[in-house]
Amino acid sequence: MSAAVILGAQWGDEGKGKITDLLSEKADVVVRYQGGNNAGHTIVIGDQKFALSLIPSGVLYPTVTPVIGNGVVVDPRWFFEEKATLTKRGVDPSKVKISNNAHLIMPYHRKLDAVIERYLGSAMIGTTKRGIGPAYTDKFARVGIRVQDLFDEKIFMEKLTTSLKLKNKILMKVYNQLPLDIDEIADEYLGYADDLAPHVTDTSLLVYDAVRAGDNVLFEGGQGTLLDIDHGTYPFVTSSNPTAGGAPVGIGIGPTMIDRVIGVAKAYISRVGTGPFPTELHDEIGDKLIDIGGEYGVVTGRRRRCGWLDMVALRYSVRVNGLTDIALTKLDILSHFDTIKVATAYTAEGDRYTEFPRQQGVLYHCVPEYEELPGWNVDISGVTSYDDLPPNARSYIEYIEDHAGVPITTVSVGPGRRATLHR
Ligand code: IMP
Numbered sequence: 001m002s003a004a005v006i007l008g009a010q011w012g013d014e015g016k017g018k019i020t021d022l023l024s025e026k027a028d029v030v031v032r033y034q035g036g037n038n039a040g041h042t043i044v045i046g047d048q049k050f051a052l053s054l055i056p057s058g059v060l061y062p063t064v065t066p067v068i069g070n071g072v073v074v075d076p077r078w079f080f081e082e083k084a085t086l087t088k089r090g091v092d093p094s095k096v097k098i099s100n101n102a103h104l105i106m107p108y109h110r111k112l113d114a115v116i117e118r119y120l121g122s123a124m125i126g127t128t129k130r131g132i133g134p135a136y137t138d139k140f141a142r143v144g145i146r147v148q149d150l151f152d153e154k155i156f157m158e159k160l161t162t163s164l165k166l167k168n169k170i171l172m173k174v175y176n177q178l179p180l181d182i183d184e185i186a187d188e189y190l191g192y193a194d195d196l197a198p199h200v201t202d203t204s205l206l207v208y209d210a211v212r213a214g215d216n217v218l219f220e221g222g223q224g225t226l227l228d229i230d231h232g233t234y235p236f237v238t239s240s241n242p243t244a245g246g247a248p249v250g251i252g253i254g255p256t257m258i259d260r261v262i263g264v265a266k267a268y269i270s271r272v273g274t275g276p277f278p279t280e281l282h283d284e285i286g287d288k289l290i291d292i293g294g295e296y297g298v299v300t301g302r303r304r305r306c307g308w309l310d311m312v313a314l315r316y317s318v319r320v321n322g323l324t325d326i327a328l329t330k331l332d333i334l335s336h337f338d339t340i341k342v343a344t345a346y347t348a349e350g351d352r353y354t355e356f357p358r359q360q361g362v363l364y365h366c367v368p369e370y371e372e373l374p375g376w377n378v379d380i381s382g383v384t385s386y387d388d389l390p391p392n393a394r395s396y397i398e399y400i401e402d403h404a405g406v407p408i409t410t411v412s413v414g415p416g417r418r419a420t421l422h423r
Contacts, residue, residue, distance in 0.1 A: 002072065002259055003217045004245045006327075008224030009263030009317040011271035012242075013304060015329030016264040018042030018254070019111055020057050020220050022410075022420060023262075030058025030216035031207055032222065033250030034240035036105060037082075037116050038072040039222030041300030042416045055082050065210075067203050068098045072133040072251020074147060074190040075105035090206035093191025094418045098196070099252075102179040104162075104189070104389070108167040108180055115175040120122075121286070125236055126273025128299050136239035138163065147200055150193040158281040160186060211257045213278040218248045218404035219258070225317040226271070233360060236275025236359050245319040261407075263323040265314055267331045270304040272297050277382055279343045281306035285325040293333045308341040308370065311403045316356035318404055327410035328397060332381045332419070340396060343368035344403065357423060373399060386421045 005024060008014045021043045024030050032039075037053040044050075050060065054074070058064035068074060083093045104159040109131030116134070117124045127133060130286045148158045160182060167181035210217050221242040226232045228243045240246065248255045268289055269276050280286065289295065289306035292360060317323065334340050344352040346366035357363060376390035383389055389397075389411075391413055401408045411421040 002214065003211045003219070003222065003257050004149070004260035004262060005219040005244045005258055006262045006264065007221030007242055007321060009265040009314060009321070009323065009326065010224050010269050010417065011226045011277070012222075012224035013040075013270055013272065013295070014222075014224060014264040014266045017043045017052070017057055018329045018412060018415065018417070018420075019262070019264050019329065019410060020218065021045075021060065022060040022417060023218050024061055025062055026216055027061075027064055027218045029057055029067060029207060029210045030056040031067040031203070031217065031219045032056045032072050033069045033219055034071040034242055035222030035238060035249045036130065036132050037075050037078045037101050038130050038132045038238060038299060042298050042415075046118075046415065049213045050089070050091075053082065053299060054078055055067045055093060055096055057085065057357045058218065058220075059096060060091055062092060064095075065206070066093075066096045067207060068096065069104060069203055069207075069251040070099040071134060071246060073101070073105050073139070074098060074197060075110075075131065076189065077104075077112045080192070080195065094198070096199050097176045097203055097206060098147055098199045098200050100146070100200050102147045103135055103139045103144040104147060104381035105131040105135045106145060106152075107185055108164065109138070111171065111180070112167070115171070117175060119175065124274060126275075126351075130299075132151060134187055146157040147196070149348070150189060150196060151200075153190060156190060158188060159199060160189075164405075172182050186245065207251050208253050208257075211253065219251060221246065225263070225321060227314060231249050231320045233275045233363065236273060260324050260354075261321050262325055262327055263317055263321055264327045264329060265317070265400075266309075266329050268293070268306060268309050268332050269313070270295050270306045272300070272302050272304050276360065277305055277307060278312075278346055278363055278366050279368050281307045285337075288336065289333065291328060294334050308343060308368075310368065311400070312343060312346060312354065312356055314400070314404050318406055323406050325407050325409040326401070326404060327412065328400065328408050329412040331378070331393065331397070331411055332413040334396070335376060335378060335380055337375045338377065341370040342373060342399065344371050345369040366420070381419055383413055384418070386411065388423050389421070
């Protein structure tokens with residue numbers, strides 16, 4: 001690894017936290033490039049479980065500099081809470097760096113996220129209600145407030161006044177809510193400045209210098225490819241670009257500095273929130289995947305929707321991210337099934353799709369074409385070498401690899417660090 005992107009190849013929750021953690025062990029710098037505290041990574045170290053949302057998982061290694069890039073939206077209240085939790089558990093978060101250009105999540109963003117979802121009713125996105133979408137909306141409407149504004153009270157107050165005036169009108173007149181108090185927000189946010197100052201820097205320069213010096217730099221995407229604002233199942237997506245193209249923009253380096261893109265794919269598939277999901281299972285097999293796979297959201301605790309692996313979607317992910325390799329996770333969960341299905345194409349209204357359909361409506365009523373592969377029916381969670389996997393498990397991996405067109409270099413067979421096979 002010199003400069004590698006690691007991202008979710010599906011709808012998020014692929015078990016990226018564990019793979020990122022393994023790579024972080026050898027990394028000097030670990031960078032988040034988009035999203036915010038909507039992401040959730042669970043990392044199991046020995047008997048300790050860490051659930052991180054905003055701070056990059058590299059923070060667990062004293063040798064790593066964790067970086068929150070300009071493309072991330074930062075909720076400072078959350079940052080300090082996560083920092084305090086880490087400190088209490090013996091992890092030192094003092095090295096975390098935050099981009100001066102990152103946008104802030106403000107109290108009105110959180111409030112708007114909740115009321116907009118309520119307003120959308122059955123068309124709701126199912127967001128994490130952490131204010132992510134409204135914060136990015138302000139960024140692109142050019143009325144956002146950035147981390148650096150906290151260090152210039154005059155500018156901060158000017159921007160807050162302009163933004164809050166409109167937000168309060170919207171909250172009161174459209175959503176029938178009480179207005180937010182400017183002094184309360186200003187006191188809270190300006191109060192963060194001193195404690196935030198040691199963390200804030202030009203992270204673009206930091207990362208550029210690190211890559212140029214030959215350091216191992218890992219760029220960590222939140223959410224997943226199919227939740228990408230441009231390439232995902234819009235509008236049931238997050239408001240940023242988790243795909244690999246988002247990395248250079250969200251960090252402030254050129255794409256030529258990145259030499260590896262690892263897609264983390266679960267051996268089956270899941271999604272939270274609403275939106276199309278061709279291989280979703282509404283039967284007892286789906287329930288079994290949820291129960292055995294422990295498919296409940298890290299951030300919201302929501303029950304995830306589950307289904308068989310979708311190769312149409314995975315090939316799409318290889319394409320839009322330029323994946324160089326895949327890390328396959330949660331293979332052990334499939335040990336409980338006699339046969340395993342994989343979707344290889346979709347059909348809808350007489351048309352057959354081997355590529356992700358360009359007309360999204362197709363995804364709602366397409367019928368997946370499945371290939372049925374034999375299961376292995378033995379516990380593989382203690383296996384430590386690829387060659388010791390049952391032949392049917394190896395065939396499953398090789399089948400995916402052949403159909404995805406990129407190598408599977410890592411296979412995860414359990415939540416712990418040791419339950420990982422390298423190829
Ligand atoms: P938002 O990112 O909170 O705006 O939510 C938009 C959509 O992305 C919703 O369907 C969320 O459930 C989904 N989402 C956001 N973050 C994650 C994640 O880390 N894993 C899986 N889904 C996520």
